[in-house]
Amino acid sequence: MNILLVLACLILGFALGYSGKLPQVIYNATSKITTGGLVLLLAAMGTQVGANNTVMSSLGTIGISALVIAIFTIALSLVFVKAFASVVSFEMSESNDRLEDAGDERSTTLLVLASVLVGILVGFFLVPDSLLGYVSLVTTYALAFLLFGFGMDIGRKKDVLQNTQSRLL
Numbered sequence: 063m064n065i066l067l068v069l070a071c072l073i074l075g076f077a078l079g080y081s082g083k084l085p086q087v088i089y090n091a092t093s094k095i096t097t098g099g100l101v102l103l104l105a106a107m108g109t110q111v112g113a114n115n116t117v118m119s120s121l122g123t124i125g126i127s128a129l130v131i132a133i134f135t136i137a138l139s140l141v142f143v144k145a146f147a148s149v150v151s152f153e154m155s156e157s158n159d160r161l162e163d164a165g166d167e168r169s170t171t172l173l174v175l176a177s178v179l180v181g182i183l184v185g186f187f188l189v190p191d192s193l194l195g196y197v198s199l200v201t202t203y204a205l206a207f208l209l210f211g212f213g214m215d216i217g218r219k220k221d222v223l224q225n226t227q228s229r230l231l
Contacts, residue, residue: 096211096215104177108180109185112185114185
């Protein structure tokens with residue numbers, strides 16, 4: 063993965079979000095950009111998993127381990143998000159508005175799960191080994207797209223940035 067490309071997209075997204083020079087319709091679409099990047103990323107990763115014969119044949123064996131790792135990852139992510147949110151003092155009303163803009167939370171969760179499952183099925187049944195290099199490229203570009211949207215979203219929230227800076231200094 064080209065880490066410089068991914069970091070450049072994050073920084074570019076932040077700079078564009080912070081500048082405020084783009085049309086408002088683009089700033090309003092940041093949650094859709096981020097969700098689209100996430101869905102594409104997870105579908106590409108699912109495709110890589112589905113195309114990997116070793117992983118697919120070991121799925122029963124690694125299933126319990128993967129479940130435990132997933133539970134701990136989610137739990138630790140929630141702890142870190144809560145800690146980060148207390149530092150930057152996100153307001154619940156802003157979070158609720160963002161969820162409404164992004165659509166129903168359940169439909170987003172189902173979309174994310176479906177993208178992984180469809181990716182696995184596509185990788186298992188449709189993608190020949192000769193195309194796996196392209197799937198890896200899609201994964202990299204999807205991550206870059208996701209972080210671009212995330213950067214724009216963070217950059218446009220100047221009050222959050224100023225509040226964070228004052229708390230850290």
